[in-house]
Amino acid sequence: MGRIEIRFAGFGGQGIGLLGRLLGEAVSLYEEGKNSVMTQSYGPESRGGASSTDVVIDTIEIDYPKATELDYFVVLSEEAYQKYIPKLKKGGILFVEEDLVTLDDQANKAKKIFKIPATKIAETLGSRLFANIAMLGFVCANTEGIVSEEALTQVMKEKIKAKYVEKNLIAFQKGKEYKQE
Amino acid sequence: MGRIEIRFAGFGGQGIGLLGRLLGEAVSLYEEGKNSVMTQSYGPESRGGASSTDVVIDTIEIDYPKATELDYFVVLSEEAYQKYIPKLKKGGILFVEEDLVTLDDQANKAKKIFKIPATKIAETLGSRLFANIAMLGFVCANTEGIVSEEALTQVMKEKIKAKYVEKNLIAFQKGKEYKQE
Numbered sequence: 001m002g003r004i005e006i007r008f009a010g011f012g013g014q015g016i017g018l019l020g021r022l023l024g025e026a027v028s029l030y031e032e033g034k035n036s037v038m039t040q041s042y043g044p045e046s047r048g049g050a051s052s053t054d055v056v057i058d059t060i061e062i063d064y065p066k067a068t069e070l071d072y073f074v075v076l077s078e079e080a081y082q083k084y085i086p087k088l089k090k091g092g093i094l095f096v097e098e099d100l101v102t103l104d105d106q107a108n109k110a111k112k113i114f115k116i117p118a119t120k121i122a123e124t125l126g127s128r129l130f131a132n133i134a135m136l137g138f139v140c141a142n143t144e145g146i147v148s149e150e151a152l153t154q155v156m157k158e159k160i161k162a163k164y165v166e167k168n169l170i171a172f173q174k175g176k177e178y179k180q181e
Numbered sequence: 182m183g184r185i186e187i188r189f190a191g192f193g194g195q196g197i198g199l200l201g202r203l204l205g206e207a208v209s210l211y212e213e214g215k216n217s218v219m220t221q222s223y224g225p226e227s228r229g230g231a232s233s234t235d236v237v238i239d240t241i242e243i244d245y246p247k248a249t250e251l252d253y254f255v256v257l258s259e260e261a262y263q264k265y266i267p268k269l270k271k272g273g274i275l276f277v278e279e280d281l282v283t284l285d286d287q288a289n290k291a292k293k294i295f296k297i298p299a300t301k302i303a304e305t306l307g308s309r310l311f312a313n314i315a316m317l318g319f320v321c322a323n324t325e326g327i328v329s330e331e332a333l334t335q336v337m338k339e340k341i342k343a344k345y346v347e348k349n350l351i352a353f354q355k356g357k358e359y360k361q362e
Contacts, residue, residue, distance in 0.1 A: 021198070021221075028223030039220045039246050040202075042209030065220050065247050161342055 001059065001145060005067035008132075009052035009084050010076030010097075015132035019074070020053030022136065022155050023147060027057050030151030034058070037065040050080050057146065074139055075101055076118065076131065095139055097131065114142060114180055121174050130171035137175025149176065182240065182326060186248035189313075190233035190265050191257030191278075196313040200255070201234030203317065203336050204328060208238050211332030215239070218246040231261050238327065253327075255320055256282055257299065257312065276320055278312065295323060295361055302355050311352035318356025330357065 008019040017040050024038035040053045054067040069089040075081045076097040085106045088094060094107055098115035107113055116138045122130035133156070140149055153169060160168050189200040198221050205219035221234045235248040250270040256262045257278040266287045269275060275288055279296035288294055297319045303311035314337070321330055334350060341349050 017202075024221065024223050035223065037220060037222045039218060040205065041218045041243070041246070042205050042216065062222070063247075065222070066245070 003062075004057045004071050004146065005069060006055045006057070006072040006074070006146075007052055007067050007070050007084060007087065008055075008074045008076075009050065009080035010100075010132075011079065012049055012051045014051065014076050015129065016051040016076070017053050018159070019132055019136055020055050022152060022159060023055045025159070026147050026151035026155045027055070030154060031147060035060070035062055037062045039065050039067075050077070050083055052080065052084065072139070072143065074135060076135065078102060093143070095135065095142075097135065114138065116175070116178060116180070118175065121178060122171055124174070125167050125171055127167075130167060133168045133171040134175035134178075137172035138178055139175075140172075141176040184243075185238045185252050185327065186250060187236045187238070187253040187255070187327075188233055188248050188251050188265060188268065189236075189255045189257075190231065190261035191281075191313075192260065193230055193232045195232065195257050196310065197232040197257070198234050199340070200313055200317055201236050203333060203340060204236045206340070207328050207332035207336040208236070211335060212328060216241070216243055218243045220246050220248075231258070231264055233261065233265065253320070253324065255316060257316065259283060274324070276316065276323075278316065295319065297356070297359060297361070299356065302359065303352055305355070306348050306352055308348075311348060314349045314352040315356035315359075318353035319359050320356075321353075322357040 008016050010016045020038040024036045027034050027036040034057055036055055036057045038055050056062050056065055070087050070092055072093050073088045074095040078101055081101045090109045091111045094110040094113045096115055097118045118131040118135040119128045121134040122128045140152055157165055189197050191197045201219040205217045208215050208217040215238055217236055217238045219236050237243050237246055251268050251273055253274050254269045255276040259282055262282045271290045272292045274293045275291040276295045278299045299312040299316040300309045302315040303309045321333055338346055
């Protein structure tokens, strides 16, 4: 399959870092023969500002952990979209939180664009805090050969605080089952 | 101060990744004008095998997130010591869990070597699970100008599961107050 680069981005407080950790661990622990490296950048503006995490996956050892040409870009804020859309490779795949991101011409290079109302899905569960995991569920269902639902839900059970696990698993399912109109 | 590279390493289950996240966030959020990038690698052998996390700190934007010449190497397992000691720079600083790591000639290039009984310190609190944070407390007290105790303890309160916060704060203090004989 070769090297795959995925970036999750949004604003501070959306739980972007968690998505990288869940995906990185799920791939390595449960997908045989795959390595992954997760990188998270923090700037002085982290609190409330832009937040991003990269996951690089490969079947060989990963020497260069930074994503340079994104195969997948999953974005939950306008600021993060503007900042990172130049890094999406031509023919890459774009996932946007449709109520938080306004697309422009820069999105044209994507082979596919998915628009997901992740925050609205989360709100049906009582809190927009689940939007990140709803997005992850959708991404899992709409990417091929990266990571299985089983691997991700297993890691979620281990990594997410006990009292939030159940609602996050529901958010994941709802994201997974969401069909773009 | 220039670029600073720190690696934490040990075996799976020691909570190595948490150390990188705590340090990375503490530096960025509470140390004015500093950026940080945290990278965590997962191999197929992650579960129980070697685990490592790098934190790179700089006052300018960090383009290359991977540590290449470690200024500080904090190591909690023999396997991780053997694997990564070649990356410690000449004149760098080495922190080892003294009951889990056997030093050899490769450590000679270090300017300072600290040996900390982090696991024993943790056991006085009822669980060796606190060894990572005891180590972090010692590192905080024995490095200059990287991160303050206040910044780290603030992030610990936010990031660590509520029921474990108190014991981890004690472990941090005990590590901080430990004096090498």
